[in-house]
Amino acid sequence: MLAFVVRRLLQSVIVMLVVAFIAFLVFRYVGDPVTSMLGQDSTIADHEELRERLGLNQPFYIQFYHFVTNALQGQFGISYRLQQPVAKLIMERLPATIELALASATIALVGGVVMGIYTALRPRAFTSGVIMTASLIGVSLPTFLIGIGLIYVFAVELKVLPSFGRGTVTDIGWWRTGLLTESGLRSLILPAITLSLFQLTLIMRLVRAEMLEVLRTDYIRFARARGLSTRAINFGHALRNTMVPVITITGLQLGSVIAFAIITETVFQWPGVGSLFVNSVQVVDVPVMAAYLVFVALVFVVINLFVDILYFIVDPRLRDGVRSGK
């Protein structure tokens, strides 16, 4: 057990380093922060001087070394754009993104499971066909268009939901939540739906496929033969067997939902880490961009580690990374 965890941890560290390295490599190429930082009154001499002060003239590997050593101490430097510590900025923005991600994961999970079960139990029904087809529209539309469309309908035309932002927020310690006020909850609806559509389709299809498969297994036939009620079979046996891969996938997807939120957050001006990232890209705020990528990698690594360890505990045979069984 311990050896397994240590090995996994080691792998995670390598993953983090690789991500940090890629992040760094990229950011050397996406533009020049100096021109965004200095106004049009600046001279070439000013540019050179600032570049020197920021250490941008140093060789790549030295910059990377500084980045890694600082990051290990929790120091991601100062944002070029906002001139505040990057770690602080990300921590401030994190609650908004996590609340959005959780809300949309909940919508996706509940909606996906319900519709998945329905379409699996009534595969030939007309409504099942409609649901299956409609769910595809969700993944056939770019996220930004769904978001803008929802704003147009519900905020501009119907004026029933807010068009942007998080509404009124409440501070609980350092965690700033929008879940305790009515305006906060209302503000959450449109972005959460926008973000959830893709995952919802995914989960629905997964549940449907798993259910259809389980319903064909011998022990369900046997249960049916024993005269158990359809309800007990469907929900007591079939669904329970379906839920393990579904929850695994949802958990693994949570990390990607956080990163996926980039576009949703931009459209709805949701004050999370995704919109922080987009704003930073515009002006080549390298410390924030690098820290964001490392953060996403960290979320992924942590979730994966948990899943791996859980699987290890549940089933020691599964040691080589075969997870969902799909």
Added chain:
Amino acid sequence: MTDLPHSPEQPVVAAKVSRWKMFLASDIFWSYRRSPVTILASIIALILVLMAVFAPLLAPYDPFNPATLNLMDGMTAPNTESYTGKYFAFGSDNQGRDVLSSIMYGSRVSLFVGFAATMFAMVMGVGLGLVAGYFGGLWDAFIMRVADVQLSFPAILIALLIFGVARGVIPANQQEGAAIWVLIFAIGLANWAQFARTVRGATMVERQKDYVAAARILGVNPFLILLRHVLPNVLGPVLVIGTIGLALAIIEEATLSYLGVGVPPTQPSLGTLIRIGQQFLFSGEWWILLFPAITLILLALSVNLLGDWLRDALNPKLR
């Protein structure tokens, strides 16, 4: 503009054609005929693809040739007379381009990027998946770990990163010509992991079978075994992932365009047209957004429906 392929290539393994045909004739075709939605989807997809491929012959105007445009024709509503006396069935955009023609040419770009990126992802993913599944061990661990990392990052983020690097590596004055290839590379690279995972699983199963073991004992070159025996057996799921991947690639191209990276605005793809059009959502020129958006939805939806049907049709358990 680069030459576009004249028809979508299907990954068909030459040696297996007759078997493939038989397969078509039996189960698949039967399930196809039974599904009106699938028939409709395939007709729509076919029309859109034909429209895109033959755009230079069919389109009323050439929106990619700036010399033919007149800026004063801009913002003309559908079927009204423009400044220079032209009529545009779907109206014109802010540059005086005919929206209908732009859609036809734009679908061409989108489909080309989508197909090429999916092909790239498929070749790479299938190759790595076969290697991982067949050879196992360190190869497997390494490839699958990379795939895991890849899957945890949204494709858009990966594509953005690759785009960023390409911008730095390619000299500034050649970037626009290279943009479409960078896009293909970026989207393709972001999507290979799905293929690799599926193929690896299937390969591991195949490898255990007696005929493969026999071939191995006979000393047949492992690559020949992979190509002859393993590959044909994993083609089904690959085709499904490929179809859905095509729809995904088209959407990803659109999203990248929304974020301001992508093909040059003088040769707009469907995504670029939507990005331009969404600026006019509140100002009354609905046609600039609506028609390209509908085309994109139809395209992605019909391809998705086809992929969906294919998945069910190829899965004997579901029949």
Added chain:
Amino acid sequence: MQKSLAGLTAALIASTMLVGAANAETIRWARASDALTLDPHSQNQGVTHTFAHHIYETLLDRDSDGNLQPRLATEWFVKDGDPTVWVFKLREGVKFHNGADFTAEDVVFSFNRARSDGSNLKQLHAEVAEVTAIDDHTVEIQMIGPSPLYPNNITNTFVMDKDWSEEHSLQNVQDFAAGESNYAVLNTNGTGPYVLKSREVDVQSVLTAFEGHWADAPAVTEIVYLPITDAATRIAALLSGDVDLVQDVPVQDIERLRNSAGFKIETGPENRFIYFGYRFGEEPLKSSNITDSNPINNTLVREAIELALDRDAIKQVVMRGNSIPTGIPNPPFVNGWTAELDAYPKPDLEKAKALLAEAGYPDGFSITLDTPNNRYVNDEAISTALVGMLGQIGIKVTLASRPVAEHSPLVINNQSDFYLLGWGVPTFDSAYVFNDLVHTKTDKHGTYNGGLYSNPELDEKIIALGTETDLDARNASIAEIWAVVKADRVLLPIHNQVLSYAMREGMTLPVHPEDQPRMTTVTFQ
């Protein structure tokens, strides 16, 4: 120069202090981006300055016509007998938000801070030798030579409280390169009309009227400042009643808002022009099919390009009427502008083709045009339109569209053959344009002369403008320089930007030529 209004204003203060706050009005003000910092000397950027103007104040200010107005200084003049010294008489009875008195020491401290190494404003004070307090309400600024236009440079140099700053170790502007964040980034203590109540970067900032302010109490008593990045969302927020005022309005939405019940639009010219820049020199272009010469180094070709450019069509279709086409890279606000220079030729494709043939390119040539796509109003669409117009005379343009963070380095590092750029003129004087866009590129001048235009004769004249004290002679020299710049077609100006603010019915906010609107100028009906 300008005459003081001190007496009048002082009399007004007492009478109007009583009036304010009768009816509290909150304005929810949305724009595309947030102020970068609250440290007033750290960034030289319009959005940051706009926000700072509500909390901090400057010695001089500009009104809606761009004229200098008294603010913390009531009088300013060149010292008798010494043309190298500027004297500023300061307003009396001004208090900082923490209750401290405003004195000359604060001005000395602030100007020295703005001139220090970490400051992004130091370029504007490059000619300053020393700042001294003569008494509590007089400051003298010793220049290194005669600097007749220096007061134009200080309209964004904010005054901080010396004691407060020293208490929080703010002597230096934040050196974030060294990983520092300082107290002033998040905290303020100005003399301005509003006090910062709360701030969440990129999300919202709340300001309330400062009761101890020296001027009339403003009609707006509370400001909720809301950055909204996405243009469609920003307009949706106004349409759905979630905000009262949108500062960065896309031109295509202006007409609709103007015609919608419950909304109105204020428009006015901005002190900023948009232009195309060319690559000069004999060296062949990297992006052209002509490999033995540089076609756009030929004046005839540049004339042909100008004749193909239809500025009026760009105004009408791309800008929806919201631009002022111009024939000179210099806005009307700026000293040196004349209607004559501003005239531009009607497009003439036949003549353009003939000129191209005469220059030796009868079949045209190919070239890449670099354009930003997120900086100026419809920047990418303007460039796309030019591609079409040049296509009609046989010049095949490839358009390279990039976010501004990738685009500007290309221009500054001379990597572009042909580019679009915009230029604001904060000093309201032509010398500012010449220094950065026309002067030969050196480490002090010509920073944005990305095409490497070089004319030693002009360089000499441009440098001489800096110290010329005879304003008539100076203006004559400016006119001469413009004549050469125009004849040489150094830059291809397109238009001056027009600003539009959209707001709900019942309030009025006049457009500010530097796009730095003040909520103190809002009136309600």
